[in-house]
Amino acid sequence: MASGVTTGTATWRALLGSRYLGTSTVLAGGVGLYATNEFITISLLPSAVADIGGQRLYAWVTTVYLVASVVAATTVNPIVTRLGPRWAYLNAMAVFAAGTVACSLAPTMEMLLLGRTVQGLGGGVLAGLGYAVINAALPPELWTKASALVSAMWGVGTVVGPAAGGLFAQYGMWRWAFGALVIATAVMAVLVPFSLPARERGGVVPFRIPIGSLLLLGTAALSVSVAGIPRHAVLTAVLLAAGVALAGLFLLIDRRAKVAVLPPSTFGSGPLKWIYLTLGLLMASTMVDMYVPLFGQRLAHLVPVVAGFLGVVLSVGWTVGELSSASLRSVAVTVRVVAVAPLVMAVGLGVAAVSQVDDASRWSVAVWSAALLVTGVGIGMAWPHLSAWAMGSVRDPGEGAAAAAAINTVQLICGAFGAGLAGVVVNMSDRGDATAARWMFGVFAVLAVVGVLASYRAGRGRVPSIHPLRSG
Template structure:
């Protein structure tokens, strides 16, 4: 009979050795990044009212996610060349600098420059937090630590909108970013006190064996997203169409180049092949990530402009989406395997229903219905995402499973960046290109959601394909 007590995590011992304090510290990077990521939506109405630039609102999320994607890919490799502690301190300084630029921005273009810098620092902090677990803690407690990090992310996603709303109403939207300036600076200074273990202050010896960094593929991705976003700033039919076409071609080139570089690829092979569970799953992730950006980017701004909904109320609504995601994930966590097909399809339908519901509830100003749609959308992600992720990883080739596990959040971030850029184009075409007012906001409130319903349905069809593939696989003998 095995001694199960040796497998338990001794939290008291971890605290006495300082390991628990170090873990709480590295998790702060996740908290800073995720809270800032979700906070910006609720400060947007006040910010646009002061510095204008409503035609650039879609960039606020797109450029933040773009910075996070690039920095997240880089940070995991840099720890082999530069000690973990130095990386963490530098990333925190970059994050604080970005927050400071945002807090003091006199115009929307300067604010967006700050968001890019923030995204670079925040994306690096998240990547380094996961690297820290692998380098600083014993393998036997990794599952518990990763579970706590997921909980930290959920708390941050919930608290970000509320924090932004409270600070905006009590003080100013600038203070919302000012707090993160202080947090990033404090984390940079504390890195040299808390991260004092040898594993955090030395470089890896096997740096020469690292795969090459994917400079070219990330540069193509960045250019593609920027081209799409630029197309919506000053709407001109020919120019904007050409920029969108160039951006879409760039995205196709991004995936093609990535597939041809097995030594440094970001995604597994047969990425969008609907004949495989992996391809259908990644299609579902991509389609639904793009389709669900509209409310995060424009929801609070539209509700405040059209219906005078208080900023704090919009913060509660966005927070409710995050809470729904977390609660539904917990509810279905132990679902039996034969229920997974139905859960994935149900989740996709819930997400699509939320997107379509926003197209009616936001223009109508029915706050309770907006809340219901937010809960529906968040709950759909909560029940579907864990099973889709597991399916994608399980369906990948054995040598590509590590890549597949990181590909899901990477695809999700790319989807958010593209979705935010496209949302900006739609909003400006429908009226925000002429400025912010009740008259210009009315058509935006419908089309910024309705335009993504077809893409949400693509996600539903991909979910059905996944379910059909699971049924076939279980029916096969052996």
């Protein structure tokens, strides 16, 4: 098993120095474009609806983007294998830019939804390439820090997106927000030929897409995305259950498929399945963030702008946690940090649950903010190491690219499930007071605790002093 990548031994200066600066910029920038686009659209959508109409389709602006992204994420590995890193990025950026232009020119909500779908197809590939190309374009000792840098772009997107979207919307220029994204994409594309290798492997490789897995994951994502839209509680639960069943069927089919999304090592006796499970549970637990602005306005009577930036606190903690954790050099310390990360998240979510009160004071909001910060630090302290472990925990080194590409697929699908679960909990417990907030944070605190077993097993065997759990 190729498991030599456990912690970064190189410095940040090596990653961001002249040799790899262009590569790092492209890898991080692609994910940054995806994340910024997601949050900038949310912030300017009210202005867009006021201009072109389509209030009844409001929630679908996010839904079609998410579903298209999940579908596109399943194609990342075959795209990189067939086209190579350079052309994979250029093609993904071209599709993303085309969708963004369509959004900027959309005369109706239906056309905006079409543009968002195209954006999702290009953006889903861009987000996946951020991890998949690390394996091909950077040496193993830089994988951990590169993973931290790439995933930190989600934190950047949650800050830049709402701020930029709000600024453009404030001056009635929501279309120009998409125009700015097109310009940023073009600038990034200029760097690609100088920063990435033309081909990962020599020769012509057949272009094979995992159609069965793609359809199952796309339908599962659609089910859970719709489940997250406020509806009748029973219907929401049914949709979420359907999504879970489809995801389980995906695992059964993908395990036997000749063209698969997950590398074969996922289903073996090694730690890769536990690594992906830990990543998925951590990502799902962060989906509480989608309701933070709502509860900030409802319970603390915060103005929309302040409530919106309250939702950024978790992302700030994520970024701080991973940039700090990525600098760890001791394998033993790293394994223990990853093992306790879900517990740190559980503590933060638990404190957030008990701090939800009606007519919350500034002190209550401060406690809530601190709890969200701790929650973000919890996922940040584990994410870069888990990402690097996934790339190295394969039986066949040739599976490394598939293992890296699957990180984004796991992230997107588990994020969709987390959003759906949050919607179910809030819909079932909402009384117009703090009850729904307490239940939501409490349920996700329990989910994070479940992740402790997965995170422990993910690092088992990497250090001789870490003994496996005894069973039965």
